[in-house]
Amino acid sequence: MKGRHTFAAGCVLVGLVLAVAVVSLVWLPYDPSDTTGGRLAPPGGEHLLGTDKLGRDLLTQLMVGARIALTVGAGSVLVGGVLGVAAGLLAGFATRWLDDALSAALDILIAFPTLLLAMLVVAVREASLGSAVVAIGLAMSGVVARLTRVLVKRVLAQDYITASRTSGTPWPRLVTEHVLPNIWPTLLVNLALQLGLAVLAEASLSYLGLGPPPPNASWGRLLQEAQATVLTAPLGAIAPGLLLVVLVVGVNLVADGLRDLADPTRRSSR
């Protein structure tokens, strides 16, 4: 049962980040904007991981960052998933011109760089957590929709759909009984991978200053701020980077494990 181990390992890593995020809601070592720690204090003593160049406690920043990473990840997967799956289902069932029109629109959306899309969203709204979620979710929806469309088309071409229709199964039932269950495992894995990518995308947006503004200590922002002082206080860059890796690897492991557990043909071939 390789799937089960992969899933468990992924849960431990994601659970770690989740636990930190939950704790940050009720307890933080310092106030996030408390600058009394002195510039770039070394780790240990008053500040477990030291302080940044403005004198803020690094551990506090990291804990708040975990919260933001998970919010952005889950939020953009929700936005991208709902929009993408809906558009993909529509295109998958559509014939001729509607399918062609939707596919063309999706190709344009996918060809649009995420960063450009983010800048547009930020220009229309303002740099905030919500804008980041909307921008990343929109960019994601194109990829999700295209995948959903292909999966639906593939399932609809299967013999068991024809077989089910020969017994008079009406369309809505065909979708809920056969189409959705058969596209779900692949879709789920893809959404989990997208969650990992969304966290990374938010880090790059923040790194470029397009992410949530300062009181929000996102890991990407921490990386950006630590850039100038990476030689004197390397922990400021290493710690958020490491957490980013833990979360993304964890989510990917959960995704792989879920796919193996959700598919009975895979389950028994192990």
Added chain:
Amino acid sequence: MTLLRADDLSVRHPDGHDLVRGLSFAVEAGARLGLVGESGSGKSLTALAVMGLLPAGMTAAGGVVLGGTQVVGASGRTLDRVRGRSASMVFQEPLTALDPLMRVGRQVAGPIRRRRGLRGGALRAAVMDALSEVRLPERVAGAYPHEISGGQRQRVAIAMALACEPELLIADEPTTALDVTVQAEVLTLLDGLVAGRGMALLFISHDLAVVADVADRIVVLKEGSAVESGRTRDVVREPRHPYTRSLVDSAWALEGELDRLAP
């Protein structure tokens, strides 16, 4: 009473040429018609056209009246009412004709629930009855299609088709994908169940010997057109068309080979 009547039925490929040309036949209540022909002769397309389920892009012309409803050009909702009630279908490859992610019991339950409106315990009992009728053990209900053998899968497909309680069963090469030893078993089972319910049967195969075994009348198809039709006995004894004669001769040749090797 005529359950199924095809009048000058043609099936056209998107590129414009006809894969089935001017085919006419009828199946009376309780009768058994065989469609014989080599692969690519349009047998399966004829079956799909009868159900109004041609692959995307292909179009049917002419007339198909199934259970009193004109199928060619009918709306999806009309067809959903006819499918299952007037006719249901067993396919050649049972592994792909069953949903790989759904347990066998649930797949059999679908048509029973729709047809008889059963729920809960009564539905479960009906599923078990349906499985035992095709000589499957109860534990098969909890298995996924890939966990059971090819012969068992085809029995499940037969159970699903019969669960619709149709007036006509269409069997498209139902034994072709099975091991030779299993073929005879499944054929006998199908034969007995159809006879027991007084259902009509449209049996499609490339194998004249198999069709002759189950059908009263046969239609011989070649490249989309009927070249000969009539009572099975007459066609097998006195084939008129050269193609039918070659089918009959090759069936006898195989038979003769076995006789020669017999002790």
